[in-house]
Amino acid sequence: MDEFSTNRNDRQGLPFGFRRKPLDERVQEENWAAVENGIRQTAATPAGMTEVAPVRAIRGRWVLKVVSAAAAIAALVIGIWWVSTRTGHPEEMAVIKTGYGEIKNILLPDSSVVVLNANSSLRMSSSWTETGGRQVWLEGEAYFQVQKKASTARKFVVHTKEVDVEVLGTRFNVNTRRQRAIVSLEEGKVRLSMNGIVTAVMEKKAGLVMRPGQVAEVDEDLQAKVNEDKDVSTRSGWSRHEFHFDHTSLGEIAHLVQDTYGYEMVVEDSSMLEKQISDAGGVRVSDVKDLVKVLMVASGYNMQIREKKIYVTGH
Amino acid sequence: MLALEGDTNAFHSIHGVLFRGLYDYALKLLQDTQQADDAVQELFVRIWVKRVAIGPLQKVKPYFFTALRRQVLNQLRNKKSRELRIGLLPRPDIEFSPEEIVVRNEEYVTLQAKIATLLNELPKRQKEVIYLHYFEEMNYTQIAEVMGIHYQSVLNLTQKALRKLRSADLLTVLVTLAAVFVALKSVQ
Numbered sequence: 001m002d003e004f005s006t007n008r009n010d011r012q013g014l015p016f017g018f019r020r021k022p023l024d025e026r027v028q029e030e031n032w033a034a035v036e037n038g039i040r041q042t043a044a045t046p047a048g049m050t051e052v053a054p055v056r057a058i059r060g061r062w063v064l065k066v067v068s069a070a071a072a073i074a075a076l077v078i079g080i081w082w083v084s085t086r087t088g089h090p091e092e093m094a095v096i097k098t099g100y101g102e103i104k105n106i107l108l109p110d111s112s113v114v115v116l117n118a119n120s121s122l123r124m125s126s127s128w129t130e131t132g133g134r135q136v137w138l139e140g141e142a143y144f145q146v147q148k149k150a151s152t153a154r155k156f157v158v159h160t161k162e163v164d165v166e167v168l169g170t171r172f173n174v175n176t177r178r179q180r181a182i183v184s185l186e187e188g189k190v191r192l193s194m195n196g197i198v199t200a201v202m203e204k205k206a207g208l209v210m211r212p213g214q215v216a217e218v219d220e221d222l223q224a225k226v227n228e229d230k231d232v233s234t235r236s237g238w239s240r241h242e243f244h245f246d247h248t249s250l251g252e253i254a255h256l257v258q259d260t261y262g263y264e265m266v267v268e269d270s271s272m273l274e275k276q277i278s279d280a281g282g283v284r285v286s287d288v289k290d291l292v293k294v295l296m297v298a299s300g301y302n303m304q305i306r307e308k309k310i311y312v313t314g315h
Numbered sequence: 316m317l318a319l320e321g322d323t324n325a326f327h328s329i330h331g332v333l334f335r336g337l338y339d340y341a342l343k344l345l346q347d348t349q350q351a352d353d354a355v356q357e358l359f360v361r362i363w364v365k366r367v368a369i370g371p372l373q374k375v376k377p378y379f380f381t382a383l384r385r386q387v388l389n390q391l392r393n394k395k396s397r398e399l400r401i402g403l404l405p406r407p408d409i410e411f412s413p414e415e416i417v418v419r420n421e422e423y424v425t426l427q428a429k430i431a432t433l434l435n436e437l438p439k440r441q442k443e444v445i446y447l448h449y450f451e452e453m454n455y456t457q458i459a460e461v462m463g464i465h466y467q468s469v470l471n472l473t474q475k476a477l478r479k480l481r482s483a484d485l486l487t488v489l490v491t492l493a494a495v496f497v498a499l500k501s502v503q
Contacts, residue, residue, distance in 0.1 A: 014480070016430055017417040018450045020339060028334045031355055032327060038360035039323060 097121045098140075100262035101287060103239065110134055110147050112156065115239035117141035117175075118260045135159065141175040141259075143239040146188075163218045166191040173236040177259045180219045184235035185210045192216060192224065234282065242282045243291065250275045250299060250312075257310065261288040267312045275299055330359060333379050336451050340380065343409045343446065344387045354390070358383050377457040380447075384461055409442045410435055415450075433480060441476035444469055 098104050098116050106114040106122065112134070116122050120140020134156040146156045146167045156167040158174055162181040165174060170188020174181065183192060192208040208224055210216055215229045229235070234244035238260070245253065251273035254265035267273055277298045285291045292310060296303050304311045334355065341351035362369065362382060411434045413427035434442065440462075447453045447461060455473070459466045 014449060014477070016426075018415055019417050020335060020450075021412070021414055023335070023338070027338070027352065028331075031334060031338070031352055032330050034356045035330060035359040035363075036323065036327075038356065039326075039363050042360065042364050 094125070095121055095123045101260065103241070108134070108136075110156075112147045113145040115143040115236075117143075117238050119262065138174055139176060141173070141177060141238070143171075143173045143236040145171050162220065162222060163224075164193045166193065171236075173239075175235075178255065180217060182215060182217045182235075183210065184215045184229065184232050185212050186233055186236070187212050192218065237282060240284075241286065242284050243279070243294075244282045245277045245279045245298070247276045247278055249273060250277060250295075253277060253295065257288065257291065261291075263288055263305070263308050263310050265310045265312060268314060272301065272312055272314075275301070326359070326363060329375060329379075333376060336376075337379060337383055340446075340451065341383060341387055344384070344391070346410070350390075354383065354387055358386055361386075374457070374460070377453070377460045380451070380453075380457075380461045381463070408439050409446050411442075411446075437476050437479060441472050441479075444472040445476050448473060 096104065096106055096116060098118050098120050100119050102118050104116045106116060108114060108124075114122060114136070117140060120138070120142060122142060123137040124135065136157070137159045139160070142158075144156075144158065144167070158165040158167070160174065160176040160181045162176065163183070165172070165183055167188070167190050170190060171186040172188070172190060173184040173186075175184075176182075183190065189212075190210050192210065208216065208226070210226070213228055213230065213232050214226055215232060215235065216224055216226045218224045231244070231246075234242075234246075237244045243256075250265075250267070254267075254273065257263050257265055277295065279294070279298060283291075283294050285294060288310075289305065292303050292305060295301075299312075302313045304313075337355050337358065338351055341354040342348060345351050345354065358379065362379070411431045413431045416427040416430045434445065437445065443462065444458055447458045448455070453461070455466055455469045458469045462469070
């Protein structure tokens with residue numbers, strides 16, 4: 001264990017000491033989980049491919065230096081690329097945000113249209129030009145109508161925390177609220193890549209190709225579920241100020257109201273959250289007051305709005 | 316050194332022992348928690364991939380720190396060349412914060428801020444030597460290896476830094492405090 005030994009007694013010279021700032025244990029655990037995941041990914045590749053020349057700690061023959069420099073550059077390029085596609089660099093980013101109850105229409109430089117739902121943000125490189133890559137980073141929910149481009153080199157990519165959606169020209173909705181991403185495809189074709197460490201680098205080619213009418217849900221553990229939805233266009237109903245409830249529970253609607261308007265729903269009795277609500281073909285509402293009126297009629301409950309809360313009581 | 320022969324349990328224990336130090340060091344250099352987290356992940360995966368080529372390691376801690384430093388500096392250098400184009404300069408520089416300073420007397424809380432300021436005024440390389448020596452508890456040989464400089468240079472940098480710290484009048488107060496502390500301790 002001598003390589004871990006510290007020199008605690010070698011502290012003379014300074015009349016004060018140092019201590020580390022507190023750090024959540026989970027940071028370390030999650031870091032190891034990501035490393036393990038990365039190791040597992042590399043285990044799948046042939047050993048000969050990955051064993052590059054040794055990078056000695058210091059001083060080596062110049063050949064080794066050149067080789068290790070090349071290896072370091074390769075690792076660096078992958079690293080930088082990976083970091084930049086995952087997190088982006090905020091200082092070079094243009095950000096468009098919406099507040100609660102606000103919807104924005106955004107025309108991108110390539111004539112693609114993004115409708116950004118309430119309480120969401122869309123970031124993109126401020127240097128995004130006609131010739132550059134088409135990439136955006138989404139938090140919250142947005143509906144995309146992406147222009148087809150003849151050149152496949154200019155893919156349109158939507159990055160979210162859980163998943164990257166690579167677009168092959170199309171209309172689709174992406175919802176990343178509540179610790180998961182839901183991608184609903186109306187038209188065209190998209191490919192999903194889960195955002196694990198190294199996965200993004202090594203398995204970019206793989207991933208899930210979606211067909212129109214499909215809804216893919218990717219949870220925090222990057223597990224994907226794909227379902228068919230014959231009414232897939234209702235998923236983007238919000239972009240036309242429409243809500244669609246089809247045996248939707250009041251609990252789900254409470255989440256929706258919270259995410260869209262920032263209003264919390266308070267029920268008298270938790271069994272009320274189970275109440276299923278349906279409407280005939282969608283409702284158009286302009287604000288939260290309108291929505292509450294509709295919900296009162298549909299649920300038969302009494303609802304009152306006070307200080308950003310909706311109080312739900314029985315008849 | 317079993318760890319690098321293909322056993323993830325041993326590799327996990329290295330991660331367990333070294334994570335905090337590596338993460339803090341990366342955070343000092345990158346000043347971004349997400350990037351620091353990613354850098355440590357990348358470092359471990361990279362070393363794992365190369366474990367056969369690396370062979371048995373005698374000095375685990377300096378090796379990981381050296382590799383991390385090189386990786387981060389490369390990253391910063393690359394970022395710098397990109398940012399130069401849009402007119403932003405990065406500061407790959409260690410910065411101490413008051414919460415990290417322990418003064419041996421709780422009454423002198425404001426001293427922490429003063430010491431942090433004093434430390435942050437040191438030249439970059441002196442700061443890094445001080446950081447690695449006192450914060451990461453490395454000896455001069457290890458620091459020389461990590462920073463890729465001569466042993467003698469580490470000594471010189473440390474001496475210069477300490478001389479500068481001592482010359483500040485604040486330090487006289489501190490040294491007195493420390494003396495009182497030592498005296499109290501020997502009484503107990």
